[in-house]
Amino acid sequence: MIENEFIPDLKLSSIPVGVVSWSAPSNIALVKYWGKKENQIPENQSISFTLDTCKTITKLYFSKRDTSDENYSFEILLDGENKPDFKPKINTFFNRIEAYLPFLKSYHFKIETSNTFPHSSGIASSASGMSALALCLMSVEKLMNPEMSQEYFNKKASFLARLGSGSASRSIEGDLIVWGKHNAIEGSSDLFGIKYPYEVHDNFKNYNDTILLVDKGEKQVSSTVGHNLMHSHPFAKTRFKQAEENITKLKAILKSGDLEAFIALIESEALTLHAMMMTSMPYFILMKPNTLEIINKIWSFRKETGLHISFTLDAGANVHVLYPENETEEIYNFIKTELVAYCQNGHYICDQIGFGAQKL
Template sequence: MTEEKFIPKPYSKAVEKGNFTWSSPSNIALVKYWGKKERQIPENPSISFTLNNCKTITKLTFSKKQNHSGFSFEVFLDDEKKDDFKPKIETFFNRVEQYLPFLKDFHFKIETSNTFPHSSGIASSASGMSALALCLMSVEKELVESDVTSSAVEMSDEFFIQKASFLARLGSGSACRSLEGDLVVWGKHDEITGSSDLFGVKYPFEVHENFKNYQDTILLVDKGEKQVSSTVGHNLMHGHPFAQQRFNQANQNLSNLISILKEGDLDAFIALVESEALTLHAMMMTSMPYFILMKPNTLEIINKIWTFRKNTGSKVCFTLDAGANVHVLFPEKEKDGVLKFIKNELVAYCQNGHYISDRIGFGSKLL
């Protein structure tokens, strides 16, 4: 599979204007990717739970313009114009233009909103970039299917999602894992047929009932902007003394997770997921320059979870993304007990007592 597959044949451009609205969720990686090659290619494969409630809703309105010089677009977040979002979208458009050659033919109005607070410290780039990629694919589908001269009059659903995932990756790496659910793999892995560095794929193997409708409560420890961006962090893996061992470990952990998910082994799941989270942050602490994104309250929460698990036999565990917030993962049957524990013991460590109750979801939706 090569990128050339996603370069379209010329279309007749019969469409003058229109709009599409997509919702796309965030996701949380179980096996993390940290470190990337050129053009958003991951150094190691990753797998994530797709979330259900934390999502971005994006409406893309487009109208034909007379000249074809440069990109023309405006961006709104919650009905407020956001010019500071434009450079990131301009970079994205430049990266994907050869795959979406209509981009300079239209003026776009991008209206976006999140179901979670924008400054909540939840990565909105995954949900935001995947929602935008889906809207753009809907425009291309319209152009392809209104072109009566084309032999490929219909675009398959499989190709639509695959190309949208490919495009989303060029905006934000982990965005390619947000289009489907409930488990998505991104990155070539020898044991997972169809896996690719170019786009995310639905996890193809058997998953035990223990992991169905898994719960994720996100504890918002720190809503501030990270002092080191993920892009900078990824780049610090070039020349990192432990980089190669880390990439090998991630591959091995994904292999191990295949049997864990099949057998429903919750203890092995906990050990692997928590180890992955701490290894991610260990990479940050041992890069040059080194940095720490965890906060004191992150560590307080982790220790509380360990104590609770030891005292009760609960199967609750934590994972972290590249930030201070804690994702508390647990089986659905423990929901009442774990939420009570969160309210009684963990909310005190959240900024302004804020947390978000979520669970596994099944991806994006055309609205």
């Protein structure tokens, strides 16, 4: 089994105390992952742009415990405040990864984390948060095993991050990441994300993502609940097949530079994701009226100008406005004058394609 290669095959040296820190980006899926099997295995493949500005910064302090027991010892702070309500999720994560990081119960951990964007508002804070924590834990293992290669480090970090949040597997590297075994993508795996290994046209380099914060509040339905609703969804099998076919189509689009085909595919993917939510049982709608207003404005502006502005959505109300760098001036002016009015308190984030996590 491939998982076994992530279990340390040598005795790790013991480090008494230390601190490591990483920033890890969020990501925005172009072909969406929605639905998962046991052990955080995706029902369908996905591909994402890694973001740059939207990220989680995590500092991990670790100290050897005098005696280890059956419980993990850790505390977690978000923006300097204790977050005991985060502890069950971290405890579940540690349970899932202990076989691969056998030192977890031997240390006390202090996890200090902060986001550059609103938490739980559909900008994949779990992706950046869990990838940042996984990278910190991998840095601890690397201190114990300095011979570890960078390739193995990244692959295992993605593998571990996936066990905390599926989309976190796509937040280790950049700029395009594929997660899920796909016959047309060499090296792809359900267990971890990989850098997209094929030619990408200049049209898709330095792409911009302006995130319009329509609703900065907590999501009505957690992603975990949404994913689980795909188990009994009447359209699930058709959706999974559609995603697989769209990855194949996107591979050709990324090579050719066909912006019109790119726009049609990613907007269809965004609306399909929300269609799955609206047709599950129970059903739910995460888009807000202003989400639809923004989408219609984008469609009208694109038709009038011929500019390559497009949108995608995550599992929330916020809108990711995507556009090539060489059209920034006109499109950004349109965003400021026509779209920002639909944002909560006029708030939005200017972001662009990023190239992965950074050790701090």
